[in-house]
Amino acid sequence: MDSDKYLEGQSMQRPPLFESDHFIYWKNRFETYVKAKDLDLWHIILNGDFLPLAKNEVTQILEVVPFEEQSDDLKKKLAKNNEAKMVLYNALPKKEYERIFMCKTAKDIWQSLLITHQGNGQVNDNKINLIVQQYEQFTILEEESIYSGFARFNTIITSLKALDEGFSSKNYVLKFLRALHPKWRAKVTAIEESKDLSSLALDELIGNLKVHEVVMEKDSEIYKGKKERIKSITLKAKKESSDDETLTSESDDKEYAMAVRNFKKFFRRKGKFVRQPREERKSLRQRDEKKGKSDRKCFRCGDPSHLIGDCPKTSRNKAQKAFIGGS
Template identity: 30%
Template sequence: MAESSFVQPAILEFDGYYDHWAMLMENFLRSKEYWHLVEAKIPEATRATDLTEVQKKAFEDQKLKDLKVKNYLFQAIDKSISETILKKDTAKDIWDSMKQNHQGTAKVKRAHLQALRKEFEILQMRAGESVNEYFARTLTIANKMRIHGEATPDVTIIEKILRSMTPQFNYVVCSIEESNDVDTLSIDQLHSTLLVHEQSYD
């Protein structure tokens, strides 16, 4: 019989963007049926004489599962960060510490988003910059805005790119705007059209 080709979901390494990481990490832990251990802390151990054998087994089972969740979290967190949470007793303690230290206050998040909006607003293709480079730069900023809660539809990105290209693209930009409905044009379609135009100049 052929071996199963099922691939385990990957553990996402924390890259500084807490909200995005937390969303994917929560999905990962839910897929393992361990999320309840983050939502509710495992109970403190009581005296062995107060527990029945069934209760002892259930408690040990919870402790083992909590240890697995802690292991997943440590795999996702850089050493420089993990050193600050090594003494946290449970998975919930680690999760709460990460949230407190990295989610940031609403005021800080608003300020960061405002800075990204400004960066997006003044974005212009540089002289000598390739289409690939400019798309990468634009999409990086747009994706950061999305991660910080900004609704940035594809049409906003497309319109931004069309009005911020260097003069050598003026003709093709006018052609795209006249022959396409920008609302239905995809970013990939725009990218490929501009690449063809760029290559015609090489």
């Protein structure tokens, strides 16, 4: 049967279609459907078929009644055995039916489905231990919404309840509060002080937290808006300060450049800073050297062929001669 064409929600005549990947989910829905349809059918599925028994009017002992002697009420009661099997058949796809077609009673079919998809006692215990571990380690992330966290938490406790009907739910509220992120600590403390956690329903707690979550989101938006405005003002102030420094720097550079130009102009008028060609500078330097050599002469006798230190004429003053010699 194509699941897309299976309109189970439009009629109570068809049970929920079997889902092997979500067996616990299907199991709970199927149980509810059968109980709503006929409690006798669920009794047959759990405990087995009604037997063709009736009390002997003489001995008051239950005895098997032959079909020919069965009353109409007994026949209607026995007909429920087949009706319970038909309910299961209508919920199962062909592939699943091939596994249970050898089963004689509705109870056998149901037990086969439980063992195949839920496991035996040992497997069931292992699953319970695994889910209990998930329950104990459950935490809600900082950015996770209350709705998302509750959906995950509800999946865990639903699975636990399906595998172990005796699992206590008295700690659900306290566990969920302890699983909240530290940013909820103030709210958690307020709830613990104002509420009786032993009588507080989990749905009531979730509703209370959702209201507070909306308030927190609005406060966060207001804070972010203020932060963005402060950031914008700071950036604008930094930009204006940078522009002022740039203008000041450019003004100082212009003044410095103008001073350098005026300094060069002053010395250029005095004949300085006039760059001459290399050959001209070399010839001038050689001319100065020759001129310097030709102008040199002895300060004592005036002979240009030697200096005063080599002058053959004796000095009149011995102190002067000693000074000249030392020099």
